[in-house]
Amino acid sequence: MMEREALEFLQEQAIEAATETIQTDDNGHTFLVGEDTREFVPDDMPETIQVTTLSSVVDFVKESKDAISHGQLLVRVDGPRKVVVESTLDNYGRRARFLEARPVLDLMEFGHWYDREELTIALQSHFVSLAPEESREYDDKGTLLRFISAYQETDSNQVVDDGVSQTATVKTGAASVGTARVPNPVLLAPYRTFAEVEQPQSEFIFRMHEGMMGALFEADGGAWRSQAVASVKEYLNANLSRCGADVVVLG
Known part of the structure; x- marks a missing residue:
């Protein structure tokens, strides 16, 4: 047939x-x-x-x-x-x-909320370590990692948010806590183009909410x-x- x-x-x-x-x-x-x-x-x-x-x-x-x-x-x-x-x-x-x-490329999803462990891993694996700028004591990747590591959440703790900046409770010593301003904006260089060229730096907004969750939002248009x-x-x-x-x- x-x-x-x-x-x-x-x-x-x-x-x-x-x-x-x-x-x-x-x-x-x-x-x-x-x-x-x-x-x-x-x-x-x-x-x-x-x-x-x-x-x-x-x-x-x-x-x-x-x-x-x-x-x-x-x-x-x-x-x-x-x-x-x-x-x-x-x-x-x-x-x-x-x-x-x-x-x-293994791209990080910006605007997505990560828990503290996921965000710590993402910052170390998806971003280039920048040289410090004169106006900053440390590069912002390191600043974020230190802040996330020190961040504490208790039953009585709340993140204070005025729409522009946030203040959260962080661990300041072996058994003590204090308040610290969430770093904003932060200058970071994600891996997002070919490896043979320098990865472009840009500013991001770092936000937090309850449940030890954090997210990065692109802020350079x-x-x-x-x-x-x-x-x-x-x-x-x-x-x-x-x-x-x-x-x-x-x-």
Whole structure:
């Protein structure tokens, strides 16, 4: 039964093809002329290679003869976590996408409430340790870790919140407690772009509520994205400037 259906399909295709003619215009474009006249576009686009690092992008542009044979290459930074390598437009208005790079990242969920243990682990595993600024005694990652470690919650304790800042009870000695202002805003550098470039720093709002829960909220309006794109573009320009290929880095 399947063979009969296959033969009928092929016969229908042959009849359809017999009613069409092939014509080429003065610009070399080929058209299938019939009831539905259309330009013939060959299915010859290469399969996109998937990588996870910027160094792989550089190696590909420098070493791939297939890509270089297409002429000028466009290396486009589409965001903090995406870089693509494409050709210029061909005769059919298409770009061959040779390679796409996306880093493998374990991102922290901002705006999500974590208990003290989860938040302590997240701060140590998802953030870069920053050098201290002149206006700060310690980097804010360390400040937050110390605050969370010292935070105490008892039946009589409440977090005092005026909408802008919070005050909570913390352990000040082996057997004593006191009050301390919750650090706000805090300057942190999460891992959120390619490892080959410096992770962008930005400010976060740190909030707490009952049950030893804490959360970080982004407070820079997304400005870190522009900083990350600029860093990725700078890295690519620096490493591709003498590769010998015709490369344009966009970002």
